[in-house]
Structure formats: C-alpha cells, structure tokens
Amino acid sequence: MxxxxxxxxxxxxxxxxxxxxxxxxxxxxxxxxxxxxxxxxxxxxxxxxxxxxxxxxWEFADGQIIYKEFDKNDPFTIESGHHQMIKNENIAPVLIRQGNLYPQGRMLPIAIKGIPANQSIVKLPTHLFHESKEEFPVIIGEAMATNNHLKKGDKILLRWKDKNGTFDAKQITIVGIFHTNVPTIDMGQIWMDIDLLWKMTGLEKEASYHIVKGNYNHELKSQWRFESQQDLLxxxxxxxxxxxxxxxxxxxxxxxxxxxxxxxxxxxxxxxxxxxxxxxxxxxxxxxxxxxxxxxxxxxxxxxxxxxxxxxxxxxxxxxxxxxxxxxxxxxxxxxxxxxxxxxxxxxxxxxxxxxxxxxxxxxxxxxxxxxxxxxxxxxxxxxxxxx
Amino acid sequence: MNQRAKMKNILYILSLLVCTIGYAQDPNALLKKIDQNMYTKTKVSTTKMIVYGKRKTKEIVSKGYTRGTKDSFSEYLSPAREKGTKMLKLDDKLWIYSPSSDRTIQISGHMLRQSVNGSDMSYEDMMQEKKLVDMYTPKITGQEEMNGEQCYILELNAKTENVTYQKIKMWVDINHTVPMRQDLFAKSGQLLKTINMSDIRKVGDRYYPFKMNYKDVLKDGKGTDFVVLEMENNVEIPDHIFNKSNLKK
Amino acid sequence: MLEFLFKGLIRDKSRSVLPVIVVALGVSLSVFFVGYMKGMIGDVVDQNARFNTGHVKVMSRAYVQNISQKPLDLSLLDAEVLIKDLKHQYPEMNWVKRINFGGILDVPDENGQTKTQGIAGGIALDLSENSIDKERMKLGNNLIRGTLPKGAYQIILGEGLAKRMNVNIGDKITFFGSTMDGAMSFQNFTLAGTVSFGTSVLDDRTFIIDINDAEQVLDMVDAAQEILGFLPNDVYDESKIETIKNDFNTKMSVETDEFTPEILALKDQAGLRYMLDIANISTSLFSTLFIIAMSIVLWNTGLLGGLRRYTEFGIRIAMGESKKAIYKSLILESIIIGLIGAVIGTLLGLGLTYYLQEVGIDISDMMSQNSMIISNVIRAKVVPQQLWIGFIPGVVATLLGALLSGRGIFKRQTSQLFNELGV
Structure with missing residues (x-):
C-alpha cells in the first residue's frame, strides 16, 4: 500500500x-x-x-507592581498615587511627579519620572545619570525632543513642588535622547535618577509603581497590585x-x-x-x-x-x-x-x-x-x- | 563658649547693630507691621484684574470679602461671561461656582496648578495667605529706592517646610511699611515670580498698594495687573458669606 | 475572417467559454487587487484626514510652530472672513472648523456634588443635522450606546472614558476648562451616546461635542483653531492639494504677522509624507508582482488553449491550410478571447472594487471586537489605473501564451500533428 x-x-x-x-x-x-x-x-x-x-x-519587563491608588490613565492619581517602595533587588521603583518645563518662555506641563540609575531591567539608558557631570541630568525620548524642539546638551528650567508643596526650580540638562518605539515612555515626560527625584521632592523611597524582573513570588501588601506582562500587553x-x-x-x-x-x-x-x-x-x-x-x-x-x-x-x-x-x-x-x-x-x-x-x-x-x-x-x- | 566664638558672636551682634541703627528697625517688628497693613480682620474690596494676552487684553472685575488670612469669598462682576462666578476659599480648600452650569466644583490637586483666568497667577498662588511673620524669618539687608519709594530690603527665609516659596526678597516702603516689590524664589534660589506694587493709599488707618503687577518670570509676557477700585477694612461681614451654600445664591 | 473566427469561438464552447471565464476571472482579480491596494493606502490617508489632518489644514503660523501642543490661544481670529475667503478661492473644497482641546469632566451626584472626575481631550466638530463633517467622522456607525447629539450641549464620550467615569446615557456631565484666552469655563452637557474609536488611547480619553457648543464654551466665536479642507467627496488627490497649498501660502507670504494663516497639506502633518511615499512604493511593487503572477496564469491558459488544439491543427493542415494561416487564426482568436475576457473582468473587478469602496467588508464581526472607527472595514478604492491594468494579464498574457503554443505548429511535422488526431 x-x-x-x-x-x-x-x-x-x-x-x-x-x-x-x-x-x-x-x-x-x-x-x-x-x-x-x-x-x-x-x-x-x-x-x-x-x-x-x-x-x-522598555516599559513592562516581566510585569509591574502598581500602587492601588495609581492609575496610569488618570493623571489625577499622580499626585497622591505613591507609597513606600518595596525593597527587592529584582524590581526597580518608578516615581512619577508633575512639573513644568519652560523652554523658550513657554510653559510645558510634563511628568517627571524617577528610576534608579543602576537599573538594568528596562532599556532606558539610565547609566547616563551617573556618567554625566551635570547637576540635574535627565534623559528624554526622541518624540519629546522633536515635538518640543529640544536637543542633547540643552539646559531648561524645570519647576516642581516638593512633598510640602514648596516650589522648587532648577536647570536640568538633557544628557541623552533615547530612541524607542514605545511612545508611552517618551511623549510628555522626562526621566531622571530616582535618588535625585526623592531628594528633590523629599519623597524618600516612595514609588508609584515597580518594574519587575523575573518571577516575583513574594506576598504583596494590600496597597499594591501586580499586573503581569500578559495583562499589560x-x-x-x-x-x-x-x-x-x-x-x-x-x-x-x-x-x-x-x-x-x-x-x-x-x-x-x-x-x-x-x-x-x-x-x-x-x-x-x-x-x-x-x-x-x-x-x-x-x-x-x-x-x-x-x-x-x-x-x-x-x-x-x-x-x-x-x-x-x-x-x-x-x-x-x-x-x-x-x-x-x-x-x-x-x-x-x-x-x-x-x-x-x-x-x-x-x-x-x-x-x-x-x-x-x-x-x-x-x-x-x-x-x-x-x-x- | 570659648573666646573665639564669643568674639564672633559679638562681631555678629555688632554688625547687626550697625544695620539696625542705620534703619532703626527690628526686622520682625517690620514684618509684623507689614502683616498688619496687608491683612486686616476683614476686608471688602473691588478689584480689576488685567490679563495681558498675546493678542488680547482682558479685564475682569470682582468683589472680594476676606476674613483673617484663611477665608475669602469673591464674586466676578464683569465681563458678562464671568459674571456671577464665585470662588470660596476656606482654609486650604477652594471651590468655584459657575452660574451657567449651576455647579460647584472643588479645585484640588492637579487643577491647582492651572492659571487663574489666563493670568500669571495660579490657584495655588491664591491659596497662600498665612501671615508672613508665622512663615518667615526676616533679615534686613539694605535700603534702596523701589517703585518710587525709599525702601528697606528684606530677606525672608522660610521657618517651616510647608510654604510655597522658600525665600522672598521684599522691598518695603520705609514711610508706610508697605511692600513695594516682592521677588519669590524656589528652594534652589531660582527666581520664580516678581510682584511690583505702586499707588499706595490710605484705607482707614492702614496703607495699601492699589496697583500690583504679578509676573511669572519663567514665562514670556507682561504679567498680570491688579488694580484695587474700592477697599474697605474691618467692616462687618456676615458669617453666611463664607458658607458653601452661599456659592449657589 | 473575424466573423468566421467568432463563429468558431461561439460554437466551440471549450475554445471560448472556459478561456474567457478564466481570463475574466484573472483580470477581475488583478483589477480588484489594484483597487484593494489603493484602498489600503486610502484607508490610512482617510483615517488621518478624517480625524486629524484634513486634506489640507489651515492654522496660524504660530500654531504651526507648536502644533504638537495644539495651543488654543494661538488660534486664528476672524475665522468667518477667512473661511468665506477660502470658499471663494477654492470653491471645490469643503471647509470645516475643528477644535481640539482639553479639560476636566465632572459628574455630579444627586446633590450636585462631584461623583467622578477625569481629565479628557475633546474634539469639536459640526454635529448639526446635515453636517458633512459628522458623516465623515462616521460617528453614527461606531456608537456603542445612545445616539448622536441632537440638541445643544449634548456630549459623546469614548466608551472607555464613559465606563471609567461611571456615567449612563442622559446623565449630566460638567465640562470645566479654560477658554481660548485662559478664562474659566463651565458647561453642563448631557451624555447622548458613547463611541468606540478602536484604540484604548482614544477610547479612554476622548469626548466629542458640537462645534457651536465648543465655540461658546471656549469663547471662540469667530475664532478657529484648525480649519480642515477636504476635496470633493473626500477623494484625496495629492497634486490638487499641493496646488492649493502652494497657491495659498504664496499669497500669504507677504504677511509678516505670526498669526497669518498657513496651510499644511495632509502629507506635511503627522509624519505622513514619509509613510505614504513608502506605502505607494510598496503597493506599486506588490501590484506589479501580482500582475506578473496573474500574467503567468493567463499565459498558461493561453498556452493550454493552443496545445489542446494540436489535433485540430493537424486536420486543418491536412486539409491544406497553411501553418501561417493557422497560427494567425490562433493568435487572432486569443486576442478576441483576451479582449472579451479583459472587458468582462475589468467590469467585474471594478464592480467588486466599487462595492468594497462603498460598502466595505466589516471584519470586526469576525474579529469578535467591538466596532471601531479605525480600520475595521476592508475597503477598496476605484482608480483610473484599473481601467487598463487588467488588459496586461488579460490580453497580452493570453496572446503571449498563444504565440508560444503556436510555435509548436511550426516545430512539429505535419504528420506528427496529424498523428495527434489519434485515429
């Protein structure tokens, strides 16, 4: 046959x-x-x-641990949407604050995002924070740069409020412009060392969410919720x-x-x-x-x-x-x-x-x-x- | 205390003395006097706000009632668009009522950063109404003419952490103890806002600048003018004015 | 001669019907394919034009400089005069005002206290009864709940936003924002309906109101943030657009004021120039490849058509017809078949394209997703190219097939051909 x-x-x-x-x-x-x-x-x-x-x-890694009160789709929740970070070497805390940039006499409301300089969980070139000799080094995405006519080396005034509501303002220096295909970590925001952001705002060890690497098996306190990579994608x-x-x-x-x-x-x-x-x-x-x-x-x-x-x-x-x-x-x-x-x-x-x-x-x-x-x-x- | 420190202290006191003798003024007393002039038990005033836009200049007239430093109520009189809009501030809360929508909305968080009517002033700028003496440690650093008046130069540094501006530089009219100019600084020392006063007038037994220009130095433009049209001090204001239900009337 | 061939073709169905059907089918597919590819690009163009760029967009120069922030305070003033002027200068275009703005939506509870609140982005367009712009945005087709606004101060929310704010049809929503020159602005709206735009970014943040309401709310009467221009029937024509743009901008070039109106073409906005160029190149590439493939198929058909008749040729040669005459008749026949097939095929292809242009195939049902404004419908577009493109595979390839198969007549001996009679 x-x-x-x-x-x-x-x-x-x-x-x-x-x-x-x-x-x-x-x-x-x-x-x-x-x-x-x-x-x-x-x-x-x-x-x-x-x-x-x-x-x-760039953004999700193996999942995120997000503060319950924080909703990334709702800017209202930024102000109080943060909590004492979870300490674990496989997660990187991110703190979001609001601020204003003043390029050429215009006011530009933005989100300031802090992330550890030594993190390697996401691709953001955070090592530039340490490599730079500038006092307030920040990195921005390409889209943010083009839309607002910013370039590497530019110094712009940033105004923000610390945890007590006191105004503070400093010249920040753009030490790097990263190229990413993910617009949600690019448009309308700047990234800086979380240590610096903690110092600037007095919100020592606070985080809006964490980026997780690998499996995170630890029990979460009720203030936090875990969103897996699949949920996020x-x-x-x-x-x-x-x-x-x-x-x-x-x-x-x-x-x-x-x-x-x-x-x-x-x-x-x-x-x-x-x-x-x-x-x-x-x-x-x-x-x-x-x-x-x-x-x-x-x-x-x-x-x-x-x-x-x-x-x-x-x-x-x-x-x-x-x-x-x-x-x-x-x-x-x-x-x-x-x-x-x-x-x-x-x-x-x-x-x-x-x-x-x-x-x-x-x-x-x-x-x-x-x-x-x-x-x-x-x-x-x-x-x-x-x-x- | 060792000899050297003592010496230093004496020098310090001496230098202070030199200054104070020069101006015959105690900075704290001066500040208190400013507060007295600026903040009365109650105040009723009609003010015109002039916003210089890029293409258009806008004038808004409002009537305001203030009680102490914490409570204030104001109602817009003109232009027609804003007429009847009311604002009530009680302590650290701010509500706005709009007659067209018959809604009262609390301004909080994010919204406080918005500018008031396109001016250089934000809602949160309006919120800061504590007495200066309570918030700042003053120091007299010199004397100069400012906006047509001979002034002391006063440097105010925040005593507590929860103030909007860490540092204020103030030019105070020697004759009337009225500020002629204020520079508001960020924690870092960056100048953020400049307020220039002029047209000092006597209201009752106090002096008050009837013209004020408020300017956000980080932004382009001429800033915003405030002109007092009428002012009365220490008049009786019924309690219901500062009641939330008054907004809807 | 031709008449004779026609008769032959009509009488011998295997010589006519099948090849014609195959040619017609192939041609219609080719014609349709071209329309389909054009439709795909057209879809990208359309979506952008409808939602954002128009075919052209008129803005102030200062606004153009800061276009990514869509600043209201840099809007054009005296808009009515400008629109009138635009209508006069370019009467074929449809000019509409649009406003993009942001603000806070606040939902009251029964006591008038804030129940929920959220930041949202608004799009204002003409929602009046006979509005062309309303049709253009296809809001009606994408309603999830409720209806389109029918009166003043009615609002449509993105479904995601409506869910987040926990509102139902008929609920009151207060808009709180700033007017064009920064004054406070309050307005109550009634929720008329919710729509889905197809991406969560838009669904979660967008609301739509009527342009007249927006002008009142934002204090923009006789001002315009953006004036969008569309060519007749919304058919995109790059060269016409470029002409209008250049003409207008040249006229305005003498002005020095930063609020002078300026036209940006669709391609000048949102990175579309690059994308459309690439898309055009790749679709012509695919269309060419497709035509080649189709040509191969039809060539094959032509070849087969000739081959299967070798026996017949044998007889005809035996009866004294010259090889040349047979070859000629074969070729003429193939041309006739090719032409008939190509004409039928082109008509069929155009019909199919037209159907997809007007009706489209809604694949959202197949995708078990909610209907969406963005790309849920496969659309084709009728283009002039379709009128002739089918004749390449139809006539040329069929002819080529016949030419090739006919060679056999000359190559083979008469006896061999005769032998294929198989008697």
Whole structure:
C-alpha cells in the first residue's frame, strides 16, 4: 500500500515534470502566492514580536507592581498615587511627579519620572545619570525632543513642588535622547535618577509603581497590585491580531489565482491525456487509482511550489528579518500611541511556515481533485481512443 | 563658649547693630507691621484684574470679602461671561461656582496648578495667605529706592517646610511699611515670580498698594495687573458669606 | 475572417467559454487587487484626514510652530472672513472648523456634588443635522450606546472614558476648562451616546461635542483653531492639494504677522509624507508582482488553449491550410478571447472594487471586537489605473501564451500533428 502510494508519487512527479514549461509556470505562480502569504504574515508576526519585545524591554519587563491608588490613565492619581517602595533587588521603583518645563518662555506641563540609575531591567539608558557631570541630568525620548524642539546638551528650567508643596526650580540638562518605539515612555515626560527625584521632592523611597524582573513570588501588601506582562500587553496584542485578520483578504485573492492555475492544468490534463488515462486503466489501474494519481499530480504542484517557495522565502525573510522593512513612520505611531518601529522585522515562525504549507497543499489537492472526478465516469474504451 | 566664638558672636551682634541703627528697625517688628497693613480682620474690596494676552487684553472685575488670612469669598462682576462666578476659599480648600452650569466644583490637586483666568497667577498662588511673620524669618539687608519709594530690603527665609516659596526678597516702603516689590524664589534660589506694587493709599488707618503687577518670570509676557477700585477694612461681614451654600445664591 | 473566427469561438464552447471565464476571472482579480491596494493606502490617508489632518489644514503660523501642543490661544481670529475667503478661492473644497482641546469632566451626584472626575481631550466638530463633517467622522456607525447629539450641549464620550467615569446615557456631565484666552469655563452637557474609536488611547480619553457648543464654551466665536479642507467627496488627490497649498501660502507670504494663516497639506502633518511615499512604493511593487503572477496564469491558459488544439491543427493542415494561416487564426482568436475576457473582468473587478469602496467588508464581526472607527472595514478604492491594468494579464498574457503554443505548429511535422488526431 505504502509502496503503491510512493509509486503514485513518483509517477505523478515524472508526469508533471515532463510537461515542462507549463508545469513550471503553475509552480511559479503558486510559489509566488506562498511567498507573499509568508511575507505578510511574517511581517505582522514580526511587528507583534518586536512590539511585544520593545514594550517588555522598555516599559513592562516581566510585569509591574502598581500602587492601588495609581492609575496610569488618570493623571489625577499622580499626585497622591505613591507609597513606600518595596525593597527587592529584582524590581526597580518608578516615581512619577508633575512639573513644568519652560523652554523658550513657554510653559510645558510634563511628568517627571524617577528610576534608579543602576537599573538594568528596562532599556532606558539610565547609566547616563551617573556618567554625566551635570547637576540635574535627565534623559528624554526622541518624540519629546522633536515635538518640543529640544536637543542633547540643552539646559531648561524645570519647576516642581516638593512633598510640602514648596516650589522648587532648577536647570536640568538633557544628557541623552533615547530612541524607542514605545511612545508611552517618551511623549510628555522626562526621566531622571530616582535618588535625585526623592531628594528633590523629599519623597524618600516612595514609588508609584515597580518594574519587575523575573518571577516575583513574594506576598504583596494590600496597597499594591501586580499586573503581569500578559495583562499589560493585552491591548497591543489584540490590535495586531486585528490587523492580521484584515490582511487575510489578501491571501484569499492570492490563493485564488494560484488555485486557478492548478485547476486549469488539471482540466487540461484530463482532456489532453485521455489516451494515457485509458492506457493506465488497460494496464490494470483502477479508475480510483488513476483519479488518485492525477490528484496527486495536482497536489505535486503545491508540493514543489512550497519547496521552491520555502527555498526562496526562508532566506529572504530571514534576511529581511535582519535588515528590516521600512513601512511606517514614527510620528504616525506616536499619534496613535501604538508601539511600532519605523522598520518592521518580519519573523517567520515554523508554525506559520508549516500551517501555510499544509493549507496550500490541502487546497491544491481539493482543487486538483475536482476536474479529475470525471475519470470515474469515463468509458475505458473511449478513453483509450482519446474520445470523450 | 570659648573666646573665639564669643568674639564672633559679638562681631555678629555688632554688625547687626550697625544695620539696625542705620534703619532703626527690628526686622520682625517690620514684618509684623507689614502683616498688619496687608491683612486686616476683614476686608471688602473691588478689584480689576488685567490679563495681558498675546493678542488680547482682558479685564475682569470682582468683589472680594476676606476674613483673617484663611477665608475669602469673591464674586466676578464683569465681563458678562464671568459674571456671577464665585470662588470660596476656606482654609486650604477652594471651590468655584459657575452660574451657567449651576455647579460647584472643588479645585484640588492637579487643577491647582492651572492659571487663574489666563493670568500669571495660579490657584495655588491664591491659596497662600498665612501671615508672613508665622512663615518667615526676616533679615534686613539694605535700603534702596523701589517703585518710587525709599525702601528697606528684606530677606525672608522660610521657618517651616510647608510654604510655597522658600525665600522672598521684599522691598518695603520705609514711610508706610508697605511692600513695594516682592521677588519669590524656589528652594534652589531660582527666581520664580516678581510682584511690583505702586499707588499706595490710605484705607482707614492702614496703607495699601492699589496697583500690583504679578509676573511669572519663567514665562514670556507682561504679567498680570491688579488694580484695587474700592477697599474697605474691618467692616462687618456676615458669617453666611463664607458658607458653601452661599456659592449657589 | 473575424466573423468566421467568432463563429468558431461561439460554437466551440471549450475554445471560448472556459478561456474567457478564466481570463475574466484573472483580470477581475488583478483589477480588484489594484483597487484593494489603493484602498489600503486610502484607508490610512482617510483615517488621518478624517480625524486629524484634513486634506489640507489651515492654522496660524504660530500654531504651526507648536502644533504638537495644539495651543488654543494661538488660534486664528476672524475665522468667518477667512473661511468665506477660502470658499471663494477654492470653491471645490469643503471647509470645516475643528477644535481640539482639553479639560476636566465632572459628574455630579444627586446633590450636585462631584461623583467622578477625569481629565479628557475633546474634539469639536459640526454635529448639526446635515453636517458633512459628522458623516465623515462616521460617528453614527461606531456608537456603542445612545445616539448622536441632537440638541445643544449634548456630549459623546469614548466608551472607555464613559465606563471609567461611571456615567449612563442622559446623565449630566460638567465640562470645566479654560477658554481660548485662559478664562474659566463651565458647561453642563448631557451624555447622548458613547463611541468606540478602536484604540484604548482614544477610547479612554476622548469626548466629542458640537462645534457651536465648543465655540461658546471656549469663547471662540469667530475664532478657529484648525480649519480642515477636504476635496470633493473626500477623494484625496495629492497634486490638487499641493496646488492649493502652494497657491495659498504664496499669497500669504507677504504677511509678516505670526498669526497669518498657513496651510499644511495632509502629507506635511503627522509624519505622513514619509509613510505614504513608502506605502505607494510598496503597493506599486506588490501590484506589479501580482500582475506578473496573474500574467503567468493567463499565459498558461493561453498556452493550454493552443496545445489542446494540436489535433485540430493537424486536420486543418491536412486539409491544406497553411501553418501561417493557422497560427494567425490562433493568435487572432486569443486576442478576441483576451479582449472579451479583459472587458468582462475589468467590469467585474471594478464592480467588486466599487462595492468594497462603498460598502466595505466589516471584519470586526469576525474579529469578535467591538466596532471601531479605525480600520475595521476592508475597503477598496476605484482608480483610473484599473481601467487598463487588467488588459496586461488579460490580453497580452493570453496572446503571449498563444504565440508560444503556436510555435509548436511550426516545430512539429505535419504528420506528427496529424498523428495527434489519434485515429
């Protein structure tokens, strides 16, 4: 039985290869559709992966421990939304305060965020705080810099209030402008050493939330709530999935074309190769087996196409995965508050690859079968003669 | 106390003496006198606030009632848009009532940082109404003419932690003990606001500047002018004025 | 000759119907694909235009400098005169005022005391009955609860914001903010409905009110923060826009005042220039690749069409027809089939594109997500390019297939062709 099947495959392969140019055209089309499907899906997967990675790297880490009274969507909660920090070497406290920047005589309300200079949980270049000789070193994101015409080395006056409500103001120095794809840690805020912010405000060892590295298994006091990485990423992932869904339409059209090509070839095969079919039957093949053989021939297009497609797309997408594809613009993503890099790095997962292969072969097989069903109805003698 | 320290102390006292002899003034007494002039038991006044916008100058007239240093109530008289808007401050709480929406909203936290009517003054600036003597340790550092009057230069340093401005430099009119100018500083020493006074007039037995310019030095612009149109001191103000229910009337 | 071929084609269904169907299908897909790709870009353009940039946007120069902060105090004054002037100069455009502003929303309890309070960002646009701008924002389609405002001082909240503030339809909400020149401003609104914008950033912070209400509340009567201009039917046309922008800005260049109006085109805002350029390049690339793929398929069809008739050619040669004549008839036939197929296909493709342009496919149901203003509907766009693009795979590829398969006639011996008769 297995041998029979193998023979069928061998035969099918020989048959379609001997058809030459025609076969290669069909295969090219199918391979092309396969390539595009892989490419688009990889692009979304890459975006999702990159976006998730960026947000983990820059903002969420392995989760956050947030003060109950603090809600990042509600600026009202900043003022009193802080509490004595949790001491643990695998978590970094972040304290948020409000202040005003005064670039060129304008007043710019901002959030001041303090984070330990020696933290390595998120990618913010906090080491710059220690490396700088400035008295009040801060770092800001690229979007904050562009929107407000700020640059590295700029000294601007910052005014804030300490815990007693006393005004304080100092020249801060922008010692670094970091480049991130995560707008929520960039727009309308400045970052400084939490030690400095504690000193500036008198809110010694207070934190609005903590960024957690690794598993945090300790019992939390009732003032704190833990939000896991997955909780924090939920919104983003559902949005990418949505976008992915909307591109499915494209694959349907592409597959449609490729399947037309197969269908076409199969119709032709049945028509053109009646004599051959008759011969097979005369040789003792059952009609069922001939049908199977021709169906396998059709499926063989898909098999060859996926092999060729994989040979091209795997290195191509891997290469693009390193080089990146430029498809969006930064300002756009900032405006929507969505994490997306200017460059997308497509990512080909084995799940995607194999599921695409599976679907293409399955659909091709079905499409190949449709025209060859006719064989079962054929009169053997007529078939041998090459008549309908 | 050793000899050296003693010597230092004596020198210090001497130097103080020189200063005080020069101005014949005790800074604390001076400050007390300023407080007396500025804060009366009750005060009823009509004030015009002039906000110099980038393109438009706006004038707002309001009538204010003050009791001691903690309680005040004011009602906007013009322009038509603001007419009937009332503000009540009791201790450290501030409410605003708007007749158009018939709502009273408490201004707190974040909102206190907002500017009042687009002026250089924020709500929290209005909240600071403790007596200067209670908050600051004064020191006389010199004498000079300021805004047309001969003045002492007074340096005030905060006694307690919960004051809005850590340091104030004040020019006080020698004749009337009225401040002619105040510079308000941040903890760091950064100048934040400048208030210039002029047009000193006598109200009852006190002197009071009838013109004031309030300027946020960090921002561009001319600042905000306050002109007192009418003022009465120590008149009887019924208690219900300072009641929250008065806002809705 | 042509008549004869036509007859042949019509009588022999395998020679006509199937190839025509395949060509038509292929062409319609190609035509549709072009429209679909254009629609994808159009979607990005549309969303931005509708929500934020307009096709062009008129602002004061000072405002343009600080555009990221959307400062109200740098708005244009004498807006009515300006709008009248714009309408006069560029009558084809639809000019609308929009205001973006911030403030505090305060929900009272039964005693009039604050129950909940939150900071929110408002968008003001014309919500009156026959407003084009209201249609443009498609608010009606994205209502979650309630209705659109029908009278003065009614408000729509983002669903997230409404939930956070714990308000229901009909509840009173007080807006507290500053007017254009910084004066305090209070206004009561009634919650008419809630909408979903599709991103939590917008849903949690945005409210929408009518422009007339906003002008009263913000003391901006006869002032305009942003005047958005749209081309007829909201169809984006880059070159027209650039012309209008340059024309207007040149006229204004003599003015030195920092509050002189200035036009920014859609592409000048929000980083769209770069993004659209990239999108245009990549869609033309994909369209080209698609056309090539389709051409391969149809070429294949043409090739097959020729191959399956070798027996017939054998007979015809036997009957004395010259190889050249047969080749010629084969090619002519393929052109006829290609043309018919291409015409039918183009019409089909255009029809499908048009359907998707006007109706669209709402994939939000499939995605089990709430409806959203942003990109929940797959849309295509009818473009002139679609009128001819289908003829490349349709006619040219079919012809090419026939040309190639016809070569066999010359390559093979007559006897061999005859042999394929199989008698």
């Amino acid at each position: 297995i041998q029979d099947l193998l023979l069928n495959f061998k035969l099918a392969y020989k048959n379609i290869i001997s058809a030459g140019l025609r076969t290669w055209l069909t295969i090219t089309t199918l391979a092309f559709a396969f390539l595009l499907i892989l490419f688009f899906n990889s692009l979304y997967t890459g975006w999702e992966y990159q976006g998730v990675k960026d947000q983990i790297d 939920k919104d983003f992932i559902s949005m990418v999935e949505m976008k992915k869904g909307s591109s499915a339409f494209l694959y349907i059209i592409l597959m449609f074309i490729a399947l037309i090509a197969i269908f076409d070839s199969q119709v032709f095969s049945v028509f053109k190769r009646q004599k051959e079919i008759g011969t097979y039957i005369a040789l003792g093949f059952t009609k069922k087996r001939v049908t199977l053989l021709l169906t396998i021939e059709g499926a063989m297009y898909a098999i060859l196409a996926t092999i060729i497609g994989s040979l091209i797309s795997i290195p191509l997408i891997s290469w693009l995965g390193v080089e990146g594809v430029t498809l969006s613009s930064k300002e756009q993503s900032q405006q929507m508050g969505i994490t997306i890099g200017e460059k997308l790095y497509p990512m080909l997962t084995s799940k995607l690859l194999f599921s695409s292969i599976f679907w293409i072969i399955l659909l091709s097989t079905i499409v190949s079968y449709l025209p060859v069903r006719k064989i079962a109805k054929m009169n053997t003698v007529d078939a041998l003669k090459g008549k309908k």
